[in-house]
Amino acid sequence: MTMKFNRRGFIKKGVIALIGAQLGYLFFDSFKKKGENEEDQHWYEVGPIGNLEANTIYPFQSGQFYLSVLEDGGILAFSVKCTHLGCVIQAQKDGFICPCHASSFNKYGEVMSPPATRALDTFDIKVRNGILFVDHQNAKKRSQFEKPQITYA
Ligand code: FES
Secondary structure (H helix, E strand, C coil): CCCCCCHHHHHHHHHHHHHHHHHHHHHHHHHHHHHHHHHHHHEEEEEEHHHCCCCEEEEEHHHCEEEEECCCCCEEEEECECCCCCCECEECCCEEECCCCCCEEECCCCEEECCCCCCCCECCEEEECCEEEEECCCCECCCCCCHHHCECC
């Protein structure tokens, strides 16, 4: 029995197999990306935690938050919004000041001078494989600073 090579049939089957593989990949990839995107949507990747210096405030304009790295390496992430009426606060050497009505906050986000009466809102922080992430879309209101709000690597 001889097998006759059918070039047209061979190409047709090859194209169908290729399309099937592409659709399979796209189907799988859409699930994978969806999961990753949901996580990435609210976790802002800051970068290697080892690059952060103690006693320093870092602004992250695109993420709308500040990182306050304390003298012992503890880290707090603050919303840029003043807790008085929501103006954008400005970082200073050891804290923050609001340009609208002059409220000021220390490096823990505590109110140092009114009219604001509430500490700055915070964001959760996580460290994965040495990379620091900030949950910059879920601000947490707080009335005052408490030590458990600090993240240590
Ligand atoms: S909005 Fe910041 S002090 Fe009023």
